[in-house]
Amino acid sequence: MMTIKRIPEIEDLGPHNYKYIWSSTPALRYVTQLISAEEIFSKPDVDDAIHRIDGNKTIAPGVYQSNALGLISWEQISGGAKGCALITVAGDPRVGKFNWEFNSGIWGDNCLPVLAEFSHRYDFTVIPQHTFDFARYRDLNFSACTAEGIPLKSLRDLVNYWILGRILE
Amino acid sequence: MNVQVTIGTKIYKLELNQKYTVVIGDSGTGKTTLARLIDDGYADVQVDRDMGYLALINTLHPEEYPSTLNRGKKVFPWHNRVVFIDETCSLLFDKYFHKGLIKSDCFFVIFCRSSLVGLPLGLDNLYTLARTNEGIVLKHVEDQRNSVRKL
Numbered sequence: 658m659m660t661i662k663r664i665p666e667i668e669d670l671g672p673h674n675y676k677y678i679w680s681s682t683p684a685l686r687y688v689t690q691l692i693s694a695e696e697i698f699s700k701p702d703v704d705d706a707i708h709r710i711d712g713n714k715t716i717a718p719g720v721y722q723s724n725a726l727g728l729i730s731w732e733q734i735s736g737g738a739k740g741c742a743l744i745t746v747a748g749d750p751r752v753g754k755f756n757w758e759f760n761s762g763i764w765g766d767n768c769l770p771v772l773a774e775f776s777h778r779y780d781f782t783v784i785p786q787h788t789f790d791f792a793r794y795r796d797l798n799f800s801a802c803t804a805e806g807i808p809l810k811s812l813r814d815l816v817n818y819w820i821l822g823r824i825l826e
Numbered sequence: 827m828n829v830q831v832t833i834g835t836k837i838y839k840l841e842l843n844q845k846y847t848v849v850i851g852d853s854g855t856g857k858t859t860l861a862r863l864i865d866d867g868y869a870d871v872q873v874d875r876d877m878g879y880l881a882l883i884n885t886l887h888p889e890e891y892p893s894t895l896n897r898g899k900k901v902f903p904w905h906n907r908v909v910f911i912d913e914t915c916s917l918l919f920d921k922y923f924h925k926g927l928i929k930s931d932c933f934f935v936i937f938c939r940s941s942l943v944g945l946p947l948g949l950d951n952l953y954t955l956a957r958t959n960e961g962i963v964l965k966h967v968e969d970q971r972n973s974v975r976k977l
Contacts, residue, residue, distance in 0.1 A: 679918075680916070737853025
């Protein structure tokens with residue numbers, strides 16, 4: 658389930674007064690100190706996300722063949738793909754007290770199909786800090802709710818809540 | 827203010843109409859890679875008015891920056907430069923970042939999709955990095971609007 662959490666005051670955002678994952682790279686670096694990168698990048702879901710978002714071919718867990726960059730490690734995959742990898746370990750007790758709330762800006766529009774699939778399999782919270790191009794992927798089916806637990810039954814509900822902060826009747 | 831970034835045979839041109847310009851784009855289009863290549867010195871960067879440049883791709887905590895941003899003065903330590911900042915840099919999400927930017931005499935190119943506190947976006951200062959048949963292309967949003975108009 659993807660939970661959408663709205664922050665009431667935009668001025669309150671920022672690492673100093675609100676803890677959330679603002680960028681996937683530092684968060685994943687931290688997480689790989691507690692869960693091995695090999696374990697995270699061996700997951701079929703992560704592998705599939707990297708392939709779909711970046712178009713990279715897997716050589717070994719955490720090692721990829723990129724069309725533009727050649728042979729790369731997981732550190733050089735896109736921020737969106739790293740964000741998807743983080744979702745698969747969200748809530749893992751080995752990470753301890755970690756705020757699994759993601760800044761939506763981590764993901765580009767091309768990550769939406771993967772996010773829609775992950776919303777049915779993983780629990781994660783997204784803070785809408787930018788607007789996705791939902792119109793480009795209008796057939797997607799999300800499993801989403803508000804932070805208060807109100808289900809967002811359709812993409813229309815989701816977009817309305819994302820943009821306007823309310824569900825239109 | 828014109829900036830030209832050359833990486834191999836690829837040329838990216840930016841016209842900085844305002845103090846800050848934001849580059850957005852899908853995941854995997856190379857925003858962080860572009861900033862990293864500039865930082866590593868693999869990109870040839872040409873800037874008008876003989877201004878210098880630097881790229882920030884660090885993931886340092888804001889307190890580790892050599893700036894007084896977090897000590898209440900809200901001032902950047904760089905002068906008369908074009909500063910490329912990637913979204914992996916926590917400085918962008920500092921609540922005083924916009925105040926430091928406004929006071930600064932630098933121009934900023936920000937690779938970030940998230941809305942930034944106190945920095946509104948307009949057509950003048952928004953570029954997109956996109957995958958096309960010709961490879962990765964950097965386009966001014968206004969150009970894209972004109973091409974849609976022509977259609």
